[in-house]
Amino acid sequence: EDKVVQSPLSLVVHEGDTVTLNCSYEVTNFRSLLWYKQEKKAPTFLFMLTSSGIEKKSGRLSSILDKKELFSILNITATQTGDSAVYLCAVVDYKLSFGAGTTVTVRA
Amino acid sequence: DVKVTQSSRYLVKRTGEKVFLECVQDMDHENMFWYRQDPGLGLRLIYFSYDVKMKEKGDIPEGYSVSREKKERFSLILESASTNQTSMYLCASSYTQGVRLGEAFFGQGTRLTVV
Numbered sequence: 001e002d003k004v005v006q007s008p009l010s011l012v013v014h015e016g017d018t019v020t021l022n023c024s025y026e027v028t029n030f031r032s033l034l035w036y037k038q039e040k041k042a043p044t045f046l047f048m049l050t051s052s053g054i055e056k057k058s059g060r061l062s063s064i065l066d067k068k069e070l071f072s073i074l075n076i077t078a079t080q081t082g083d084s085a086v087y088l089c090a091v092v093d094y095k096l097s098f099g100a101g102t103t104v105t106v107r108a
Numbered sequence: 109d110v111k112v113t114q115s116s117r118y119l120v121k122r123t124g125e126k127v128f129l130e131c132v133q134d135m136d137h138e139n140m141f142w143y144r145q146d147p148g149l150g151l152r153l154i155y156f157s158y159d160v161k162m163k164e165k166g167d168i169p170e171g172y173s174v175s176r177e178k179k180e181r182f183s184l185i186l187e188s189a190s191t192n193q194t195s196m197y198l199c200a201s202s203y204t205q206g207v208r209l210g211e212a213f214f215g216q217g218t219r220l221t222v223v
Contacts, residue, residue: 009148032210042198042214043151088150092210094158095166096141096202100150 002027004091006099014107017079021102023089024071033072035063036088038101043088046074079106111135114199114215121222127186129218131199139202140182141212142166142174144195151198157182158204189222196220 003026013019025033032050036043047056049065049072056063060079065072076083086101115130133140139158143151143166153166155174163174171193175183182201186193196219202212 006150034211042216045211045213048208048211090151090212095153095156095164096139096200096210096212097153097167098143098151100148 002091002093002095002097004089004097004099006087006089006102008102009100010103010105012105012107013079015080017106019076019079019083019104021074021076021087021089021104022071023073023099025089025091026070027091027093027097029093030067031092033065034090034092034096035072035074036090038086038088039084046087076104079104081106081108112199112201112213112215114197114218116218117216119218119220121186121189121220123190123222125186125189125222127189127220127222129184129186129197129199129220131182131184131201131215132180133182133201133213134180135201135213136179137201137213138179138204139212140176141200141202142172142182142184143198143200144168144193145198145217146195154184186220189220191222194220194222 007022035046047063052067063074089099112133141156142154157176173185199215200212
């Protein structure tokens with residue numbers, strides 16, 4: 001059975017801190033790994049990763065994939081209260097499987 | 109912009125009722141998915157479909173069925189609703205080829221309460 005495990009399940013930080021979220025996976029026929037941000041509505045797309053070692057960046061967010069060790073990390077630097085959300089990792093093989101998510105709370 | 113539309117935002121149904129949740133996408137995606145989301149459990153895949161009239165069970169299909177008669181529409185059916193099916197239901201569709209392979213777009217969600 002496909003498995004996507006995120007850690008930590010939740011964390012609380014202060015504005016300006018850096019956050020690192022982890023996602024490990026076991027799937028039969030890996031095609032890509034996706035990161036989503038979910039506030040009080042539907043998840044919104046952040047990154048798609050298909051190749052090892054190539055960092056994707058968008059503003060203060062960045063992500064990288066290691067296909068040998070089967071994990072990805074999502075970094076958020078200089079956190080702001082607007083970064084408070086659930087961050088979801090998903091892996092594509094013949095379907096799309098999600099982890100349980102990491103709840104990030106950023107305090108002012 | 110891709111649009112995935114779910115027919116209801118909030119729904120309250122009685123135990124034993126047959127419940128239909130509808131989802132429509134406008135991007136000609138082959139893949140469509142139904143998930144339920146519960147606190148601490150993330151998104152769990154109920155069913156998905158990779159083509160018209162094709163369906164595959166996800167991780168938690170028990171108590172659910174699906175229908176895909178047209179490419180743009182994917183319906184989730186609760187044959188006999190039970191209280192443990194109270195949840196947020198999310199529909200998604202995705203590309204199956206090209207550089208955006210696998211990227212999923214979500215509907216706004218249906219919060220179903222079974223009483």
